[in-house]
Amino acid sequence: MSENETEQQDAEAHELSESVATLISFDEQIAQMQAARAEVLANMGRIALEQMGRMTSRDSRDREIPMRAVAAEVAAALRLSDRTAQARIDDAIEVTGAYPETFASWSAGRVSERHVQEVLRAGVNLTDAAAKARYDREVVAVAEAETPGRLRGFAVALAEKAQPRTLQERFDDANATRTVRLFDLADGMSSLNAVLPSVQAHGIFNRLTQQARALKDFQAGRSDYGTREHEQPADDHRTTDQIRADLFSDMLLTSVPSLDPLAGDDCGGLGAIKAIVQVTVPATTLAGTASTPADLSGLSLVDPESARRLAGTAPGWDRVFTHPVTGTVVSVDRYRPNDQLKRQLRARDQHCRFVGCRMPTHRCDIDHTVDAALGGPTHQHNLAHLCRRHHSVKHASKWSVKQVGDGVLEWTSPTGRNYTDKPPGVAFAPDPAT
Known part of the structure; x- marks a missing residue:
């Protein structure tokens, strides 16, 4: 790099830094x-x-x-x-x-x-x-x-x-108000609104979203499902929102999606796609010795009775150990170990770890903070979830990041400003240390 190019980059960095200060x-x-x-x-x-x-x-x-x-x-x-x-x-x-x-x-x-x-x-x-x-x-x-x-x-x-009042008491009252309402709009459209327990509502929306993405991948030729013999994916210009709405109507009116191009002889099609909902439940709530609410991926709280029912029907569940004061996830184990490190990172991060980003972990990549090619270990202290946008920003720009312990990431911008991103931990208050 020539001296003129270095001076130009320094001048641009200074101007950007001054601009950020002005914006603040x-x-x-x-x-x-x-x-x-x-x-x-x-x-x-x-x-x-x-x-x-x-x-x-x-x-x-x-x-x-x-x-x-x-x-x-x-x-x-x-x-x-x-x-x-x-x-x-x-x-x-x-x-x-x-x-x-x-x-x-x-x-x-x-x-x-x-x-x-x-x-x-x-x-x-x-x-x-x-x-x-x-x-x-x-x-x-x-x-x-x-x-x-x-x-x-x-x-x-x-x-x-x-x-x-406890969440269980208030949930029992609120759950009695669950309803579905129909509102007619202009231009031949109507709005169908449902008031449901949060776990059910998030599960419905998540399943519709996964099915919509599967359809879009199929239409784009990115699907693992393949096509039936002599069949080509049809052009489909619907948005994800539009596909979600169509699937919602289709399943409620017919029980299963009738327009399912993925339902071949060797796969389950859209009907095989299940909802993914991460619920973190305090151990004392599972044991029935406390009424602390559970946490629905940091988005909402779940009443203790529903949390215990979900845990009882789950095919498997993780035991999440948290710091007794900060609530930060420090480790995860499972009765049958399987992808333990990935589960631990999902429990700790919950979303993309770039400053301010809320993209959920199931839509993120697990990134080596110090690149594996440069000797970075595949260990929780060198791994964090990043969405595709911020993953590319980290690797293709002058943004940099380091882990400083306890899952805390310290980002440095191209203008030299430092931003700290702490893992969200669990939303409920941790049990007191004993």
Whole structure:
């Protein structure tokens, strides 16, 4: 590389670094302004609440008029719908009043509006003031360190930990509300919405997704299923979403997919594709000595009774050992050892380990942090899941990564900035050390 090329690369790296610093500053200022806006909206909402409190009418519609009037005022001024304006006022009242730690962090520019939305969404079922205060203190530290997407699972778990009622009690109530609803839309379309236990809902969506991908691979000639004699894959320009919808209709109306090009004599076709759902269950819950909820891949919590039922019907299950304080997965074993290292990495990582990425492990590659060709060992301390996008970024750009212990990855960007990615661990609180 010539001296001129080196100087050009150094100049470009400096400009990129300055640009990143400018973006960080802009985002902090944006967050501060958004927090200030929320404070104004909250004050307007509280004025409306005071006016509502002075009204003597017993008609709830009459009592709502002051808030509707304020929402209309905001909507007209900001060119929003009344409902959007009302939702913003409600959120502003909640975050400024019930979550002072989160609001202070937002006002200082340390978290974004999206972080605040995740905090509010996860805490929506907290009604006790003490529970909200506990949740607020614990969730703000995570919000300041994680992306909004990754914050979601942690926030759900922390809100659950703060709940005065157990998940089993609340699940029993919520499970009674399971339903399927039909809503007619325009242009000959309708929406079919189902409210189901999380394990079932994720299992259904996962199975539809696997079947849709199998069909797309078949059409692209990448399938291991092959074709029937003298049969060629037909052109199919449907998106994955469209195929999922078609399979959903097909299976519900016919019990099995009737339009299944993979159902040859020597394979099970789409019907052989099963859902993959990873549920992590505390040992004390399995034993029935505790009611700690299980964790559905960091996305949702599972009530103890359902978790025990799933474990009882599973063909095999892994025993996951976690750090008693951090919850980080440190080892996994199985009654019949089989691909133990892969299972351990899946349990530890849960998703792509690039900063902020949420791609689940079953759609990722297991990458050698130090390349195997350079002597990197095939060991948990040198392996981590990376999605295809970030796998290529690691190998084809100046991004670099090293493991610093306990599954923690330290990424270094081309501009020299360091970002730490910690393994998510389990979403439920670990059992106390004994």
